[in-house]
Amino acid sequence: MGGRTSGQALKSSGQSAGGSLLPPAARPSVLIILAICVLVLTVQSVWIGHGMETSWVDATVNAKVVARLGGHPLLLAMLVWPGEPVPFTALAAVLVLACLLRRRYAAAALVAISVPLATVATELVLKPLIGGTPWGNPFPSGHVTSVVALATALTVLLTGMPRRLRFALACIAFLMAGAVALGVIGAKMHHFSDTVGGSAVGIGTVLATALLLDLLISMPHRQHQDEGQAHGPEGRSGRLTTDTEMGRGLRH
Numbered sequence: 688m689g690g691r692t693s694g695q696a697l698k699s700s701g702q703s704a705g706g707s708l709l710p711p712a713a714r715p716s717v718l719i720i721l722a723i724c725v726l727v728l729t730v731q732s733v734w735i736g737h738g739m740e741t742s743w744v745d746a747t748v749n750a751k752v753v754a755r756l757g758g759h760p761l762l763l764a765m766l767v768w769p770g771e772p773v774p775f776t777a778l779a780a781v782l783v784l785a786c787l788l789r790r791r792y793a794a795a796a797l798v799a800i801s802v803p804l805a806t807v808a809t810e811l812v813l814k815p816l817i818g819g820t821p822w823g824n825p826f827p828s829g830h831v832t833s834v835v836a837l838a839t840a841l842t843v844l845l846t847g848m849p850r851r852l853r854f855a856l857a858c859i860a861f862l863m864a865g866a867v868a869l870g871v872i873g874a875k876m877h878h879f880s881d882t883v884g885g886s887a888v889g890i891g892t893v894l895a896t897a898l899l900l901d902l903l904i905s906m907p908h909r910q911h912q913d914e915g916q917a918h919g920p921e922g923r924s925g926r927l928t929t930d931t932e933m934g935r936g937l938r939h
Contacts, residue, residue, distance in 0.1 A: 706793055706904050708843055708897045717894050724891030728827075731884050732817040735826055748879040749872055756873030766870025769863055770830030779803075779837055786844065793900055798840045801896035805836035805889045813888065827884030828877045834864040835889030843897050864889075 709717055734742075756763055768774055779802050786795035809832040817826065838860035845853040868882040877885075 707901045708793055708797055708846070708904075709901055710846060713846075714898070714901075717898065721891055721894050721898075724887040724894075727887040728813075728884060728891075731826065731880060731887075734880075735817055742880065745878040745880050749875075752869055752872040752879075753875065756869065757875075763870050763874045766866045767830060767874060767876070770834045770867040770871070775833045775837065782837070782841065782844075791844070793904060794844045797843065797893070797897055797900060798837075800900075801893040802833070802836045802840055804896065805892035806833050808832075808892060809885060809888050813884075825877050826881045827888050828868070828871055828881040829885065830871050830876075831864065831868050831882045831885030832889045834867045835861075835886045836893050837889075838864045839890045839893040843893065 756766075769778070779798060783795050783798045786792070786798065806829060809827050809829050813827055814825075814829075838857070841860045842853075842857040845856055848856075864886070868886075871877045872879060872882065
């Protein structure tokens with residue numbers, strides 16, 4: 688009864704009985720996406736390290752975005768705003784609080800750990816190490832890193848919801864992140880490649896954190912199962928032996 692009750696409680700709070708963030712079937716795809724993020728960052732790092740700050744793709748995309756949005760400073764400010772520290776922190780805090788209220792503690796930990804970690808990795812590690820150019824440290828984009836990390840975390844948390852609703856909410860989250868990317872390009876804060884690098888950092892950090900948290904969550908659960916399998920047969924054989932001995936004693 689106790690096991691059933693605890694399982695029902697976990698399911699009612701939006702978690703599986705194991706408490707995992709990522710469904711086992713999705714983990715191979717997650718690992719592939721994570722590898723792509725690492726590859727993108729590696730290629731871009733080598734590119735920048737050889738003194739090639741921009742490419743023809745940057746020049747083309749930058750020119751088109753600036754031509755369309757450059758004359759609308761108010762619109763650009765609105766597009767960039769979600770990636771600013773104060774609104775971004777407020778959005779992340781609301782998401783953490785919502786998880787805590789639903790008793791989804793692993794989900795709250797995912798947002799509280801991975802989203803700030805992605806921002807710190809960009810601002811304090813990647814920009815000083817590989818993002819330096821004659822005109823500053825633009826790579827990767829910190830604004831895009833933050834909002835993409837938040838959108839990725841939200842997508843992970845939506846696991847288990849109806850597919851259409853999950854798809855719609857994930858699209859809205861990533862459309863907001865895309866709007867921020869357009870804003871920073873249009874405002875000439877970043878090149879297109881900077882936004883790609885920021886997206887890779889945001890997605891990769893959240894997925895890596897989710898995999899690590901799932902590993903930590905599953906360890907005690909597996910240990911408990913192993914102990915139950917190890918002691919169960921012994922307990923049953925012990926009881927059978929005792930019953931047999933008692934029967935023999937009665938006969939004698």
